[in-house]
Amino acid sequence: MIEAVVSLTGLGFIAAYGLSLASKKFHVEVDPRLETIEGILPGLNCGACGYAGCSGFAEGLLAGDVEPTGCAPGGEGTVKALADFLGLEVGAVIRNVATLKCGGGCSKAVYEAEYDGVEDCRAAVLLGGAGKACLYSCVGYGTCERVCPFDAIVMNDEDLPVIDPDKCTACNKCVVACPRNVLVLEPVAHQVHVRCSSTDTGARTKKVCQVGCIGCGICEKVCPVNAIVQDNNLASIHPATCVECGICAANCPTDSITDGMLPRRAVFISDLCNGCTICAKVCPYDAIAGEAKELHVVNPGRCTGCRLCVERCPVEAISTGAAPARKAS
Secondary structure (H helix, E strand, C coil), X not given: CHHHHHHHHHHHHHHHHHHHHHHHHCCCCCCCHHHHHHHHCCCCCCCCCCCCCHHHHHHHHHHCCCCHHHCCCCHHHHHHHHHHHHCCCCCCCCCEEEEECCCCCCCCECECCCCCXXXXXXXXXXXXXXXXXXXXXXXXXXXXXXXXXXXXEEECCCCCXXXXXXXXXXXXXXXXXXXXXXXXXXXXXXXXXXXXXCCCCHHHHHHXXXXXXXXXXXXXXHCCCXXXXXXXXXXXXXXXXXXXXXXXXXXXXXXXXXXXXXCCEEEEECCCCCCCXXXXXXXXXXXXXXXXXXXXXXXXXXXXXXXXXXXXXXCCCEEEEEEECXXXX
16 A cells, blocks of 8 residues: 555656656747737737737737737727837727628518528528528628627617627627628728628619619719729729718619718808819819809808818818708709
8 A cells, every 4th residue: 555655656756857847848938028918908809800819919919920900899099009018100090890781671672581490690591591582681680789799789670780880899700790791891980881782783683672782883973082983783982082972872863872971061161261262173063162362152052061172172271060961963
């Protein structure tokens, strides 16, 4: 009995000594900055950065494989703190949010069948798309709402997801979960959207949805900054080029383009105006008048509040007034 105890004790000491030697031989130095970086990060482990968790992102940051801007959920504050700690220079942080590219809710879309199954968008798509005739539309069973870890998505009465931009962190989970790819990440400042993903012909789209894009090209023609292109029967807006004027939305015959800046307001020109005439030239509604080198004025009855003049004024003499804008005719 004693011999057995002594033998086991000896084996224990030998094993412990072996482990001690192994730990010294294979010891990996940990960058002391790692703990500080992990403390700066939000600790959500959402995977939006492309890593499995915040610790992986921290290691990638120290290795130079990723920029501080890679942590979307952390926002501008986290990016600045990381950059300051690491002594890095970062440009302007563009905050993204999830955006719905479909307006075909239950009252606007045509149903060809009734779905009676698991209330999950992915399951419904496997069984024909929950009965909606448009195969590019939002299925409407709230999978995106359930996967969102920040309670930023709720389903409305039209069975469409509504994203709260204040809660959305652009973690990308809803985008990945959506089987129809009608959720994308776009800059939060971008407020004019094509709410359609269909590449069907215009005739087919009209049959299955009241607010689908029919590829008519009107929006592309009226866009003053060439921010819209038509591709495969579908219009798309480039957020980086778009000036949020809303002219495309005002002229869309099917209302598939929405203007998140409504109600718009007319603009007025202050005494800072130097009469350069740029505002009158860029106004697509002839709402501004005035002689060169003289104070210009705005006709509120014609102004739609598109703000193109505000963007182009070299002396910042134009600002939003109080008169409500009207939709372009």
